[in-house]
Amino acid sequence: MSSEASNAVLELRGVTKTYRVKQGIFGKSRPLTAVNDVSLSLPRGEVLGLVGESGCGKSTLAKILLGLEAPTDGQVLIDGKEILAQDRLSLARRIQPIFQDPYSSLNPRKSIFDIVSLPLRVHGVGGPQDWDRKVREILDIVGLPARVMNTFPSQMSGGQRQRVAIARALIMKPEIVICDEPTSALDVSVQSQILNLLGELRREFGLTYLFISHDLAVVEHLATRVAVMYLGRIVEESDVAGLFDDAGHPYTQALLKSVLTPEPGLGVPDTQLGMAYPNPIDPPSGCQFHPRCPMATDHCKSVAPRPVETSHGRVECHLHDPQSPMHDAKVA
Amino acid sequence: MSNPLLSVRNLTIDIPVGAGTLHAVRGIDFDLHRGETLCIVGESGSGKSLTSLAVMGLLGKNIKRSADRMEFDGTELTTASPRTMRALRGGRMSMIFQEPMTSLNPAYTIGDQLTEALLLHKKVGREAARARAVELLEKVGITAAESRLSQYPHQLSGGLRQRVMIAMALMCEPELIIADEPTTALDVTIQAQILRLLYDLGREMNMAMILITHDLGVVARVADKVAVMYAGELVETGPAADVFNTPSHPYTRGLLRCIPLPGKTERGSELGTIPGIVPSLIGDVHGCAFRTRCPHAEPACQNTIPMQGGEAHAFRCVHPDGKRHAEEEVPA
Numbered sequence: 008m009s010s011e012a013s014n015a016v017l018e019l020r021g022v023t024k025t026y027r028v029k030q031g032i033f034g035k036s037r038p039l040t041a042v043n044d045v046s047l048s049l050p051r052g053e054v055l056g057l058v059g060e061s062g063c064g065k066s067t068l069a070k071i072l073l074g075l076e077a078p079t080d081g082q083v084l085i086d087g088k089e090i091l092a093q094d095r096l097s098l099a100r101r102i103q104p105i106f107q108d109p110y111s112s113l114n115p116r117k118s119i120f121d122i123v124s125l126p127l128r129v130h131g132v133g134g135p136q137d138w139d140r141k142v143r144e145i146l147d148i149v150g151l152p153a154r155v156m157n158t159f160p161s162q163m164s165g166g167q168r169q170r171v172a173i174a175r176a177l178i179m180k181p182e183i184v185i186c187d188e189p190t191s192a193l194d195v196s197v198q199s200q201i202l203n204l205l206g207e208l209r210r211e212f213g214l215t216y217l218f219i220s221h222d223l224a225v226v227e228h229l230a231t232r233v234a235v236m237y238l239g240r241i242v243e244e245s246d247v248a249g250l251f252d253d254a255g256h257p258y259t260q261a262l263l264k265s266v267l268t269p270e271p272g273l274g275v276p277d278t279q280l281g282m283a284y285p286n287p288i289d290p291p292s293g294c295q296f297h298p299r300c301p302m303a304t305d306h307c308k309s310v311a312p313r314p315v316e317t318s319h320g321r322v323e324c325h326l327h328d329p330q331s332p333m334h335d336a337k338v339a
Numbered sequence: 340m341s342n343p344l345l346s347v348r349n350l351t352i353d354i355p356v357g358a359g360t361l362h363a364v365r366g367i368d369f370d371l372h373r374g375e376t377l378c379i380v381g382e383s384g385s386g387k388s389l390t391s392l393a394v395m396g397l398l399g400k401n402i403k404r405s406a407d408r409m410e411f412d413g414t415e416l417t418t419a420s421p422r423t424m425r426a427l428r429g430g431r432m433s434m435i436f437q438e439p440m441t442s443l444n445p446a447y448t449i450g451d452q453l454t455e456a457l458l459l460h461k462k463v464g465r466e467a468a469r470a471r472a473v474e475l476l477e478k479v480g481i482t483a484a485e486s487r488l489s490q491y492p493h494q495l496s497g498g499l500r501q502r503v504m505i506a507m508a509l510m511c512e513p514e515l516i517i518a519d520e521p522t523t524a525l526d527v528t529i530q531a532q533i534l535r536l537l538y539d540l541g542r543e544m545n546m547a548m549i550l551i552t553h554d555l556g557v558v559a560r561v562a563d564k565v566a567v568m569y570a571g572e573l574v575e576t577g578p579a580a581d582v583f584n585t586p587s588h589p590y591t592r593g594l595l596r597c598i599p600l601p602g603k604t605e606r607g608s609e610l611g612t613i614p615g616i617v618p619s620l621i622g623d624v625h626g627c628a629f630r631t632r633c634p635h636a637e638p639a640c641q642n643t644i645p646m647q648g649g650e651a652h653a654f655r656c657v658h659p660d661g662k663r664h665a666e667e668e669v670p671a
Contacts, residue, residue: 194382
């Protein structure tokens with residue numbers, strides 16, 4: 008991207024993660040590229056929405072950012088510093104996760120105070136009085152009364168639990184929060200409360216979010232930039248207006264088409280995607296999207312598209328590459 | 340109009356709990372004709388899944404079900420013998436469950452599970468049953484259907500398993516199909532395909548369908564009739580276009596304000612919320628269950644609530660227009 012490295016709080020350069028996968032007990036192990044040459048840069052205070060179907064590598068990318076997996080290749084930089092060079096604790100101070108399911112991401116045997124104050128204790132910040140004060144503060148910020156400190160997760164509703172998870176993520180004042188489907192396990196009326204809260208917290212603390220979701224309406228609402236992932240690659244990246252108003256990649260267009268807005272009478276859209284998401288262990292040749300692409304030609308089957316800069320971001324598709332023989336077909 | 344295929348009057352479900360009785364479903368009425376799709380929409384705990392299980396006769400032994408009438412094509416289900424119910428279930432009425440990961444038996448092949456109901460209900464041989472299974476697998480868009488019959492559930496992806504569930508529910512050409520959140524666990528692209536498939540098959544086979552979901556987008560796109568459920572009651576029922584275009588119950592309008600609408604809701608703006616929580620349904624429940632969260636609540640809401648509106652589009656509220664016009668004049 009053209010944005011200068013200086014204002015990017017998070018930067019990925021050619022990040023690749025390859026697993027060795029065995030097929031059958033005596034099968035030979037083969038490489039599976041879960042994340043393939045991903046370069047992204049996220050300026051401070053922005054929300055990058057990461058969308059794509061299950062198995063496209065979204066969660067592997069989140070794990071790499073959290074330091075839970077080491078990339079096979081490439082670099083991840085926070086404020087220009089390689090994260091692998093940092094120890095886990097200092098990384099955890101700067102980048103924190105909020106997970107999808109607040110029913111399984113909170114330890115049922117620990118009180119809310121224990122759960123929320125754990126990061127303080129792990130990092131050795133202050134003493135018991137400070138912990139008490141800080142926990143009260145952060146609970147207030149996420150909209151929970153201080154009396155919940157002595158209750159347990161099982162006594163709370165899904166929305167309250169997700170607020171606890173957010174409090175735990177924010178108590179060390181991180182710069183970056185990885186939200187992995189933070190609202191998909193919640194009811195709509197609770198979902199809107201959590202989305203409003205995430206928006207407020209971002210404005211108040213200048214947080215930077217990586218927001219992973221399959222709900223494109225939610226991504227459109229909260230994100231400032233969007234990256235579309237397919238088989239481990241970022242096939243399109245753009246500011247939010249550019250992506251939702253003028254999607255370049257046929258895959259992005261199909262994803263947008265499959266969003267069901269609550270408008271009666273429109274029926275269910277035909278995404279024309281065909282059925283199967285390809286097996287990532289045998290990725291298609293050329294452009295990896297070609298077997299499902301309504302615009303695909305022989306050229307797409309043999310030649311992989313290169314990333315092309317657009318007016319609002321970047322896209323990997325022959326239709327948008329002025330040097331590709333397919334560039335003219337775009338009109339059709 | 341012809342007689343409804345399924346007619347339910349005053350269905351009530353009580354669950355004994357430690358402290359008393361949980362009134363999970365409190366007197367609901369609905370009719371469903373052949374070829375019609377009814378969507379029951381509501382948040383977790385509103386009783387929508389219990390309603391579907393009650394129709395199928397699949398409630399646990401300790402759960403009390405009563406109804407003035409629950410008639411399936413002339414058969415009264417409340418008094419039907421277990422033998423009659425067994426003959427209906429899987430044959431003339433069938434169910435698609437929410438979790439394709441857990442509702443298939445991991446120890447049997449896809450072929451065994453698909454053909455079981457057909458061999459049980461219809462006088463067909465094993466060969467004919469397998470042929471029908473292949474036919475349906477192809478219909479639900481599974482490639483290499485023949486070879487799938489000998490596979491086990493763990494060898495299939497989530498989307499494929501959900502298709503197998505749908506094929507299984509269709510094996511005996513049911514007249515009524517109940518789908519409980521059939522697409523919640525799936526990607527948006529697969530969701531659109533599965534819904535299209537259900538919709539098309541329903542039309543083709545003139546099936547009646549009850550679709551249970553919390554996703555208002557899904558409801559708007561596939562429903563003929565909508566029933567909005569809150570705290571065990573149907574608070575608003577009517578044709579999909581009417582319910583979405585003139586949502587009359589304050590809860591229905593609250594729900595619709597919670598979701599960001601692409602192109603309508605301003606990006607990053609505050610979403611609507613429904614303050615408060617669902618009331619406890621244990622013990623004596625009276626008046627409007629939504630009154631604790633409703634902006635238009637008044638003392639009369641503690642009394643019995645009349646139905647407003649006409650036969651087709653009805654809602655349960657003390658206000659003759661559900662205060663819809665008041666909200667339109669002063670946008671919140």
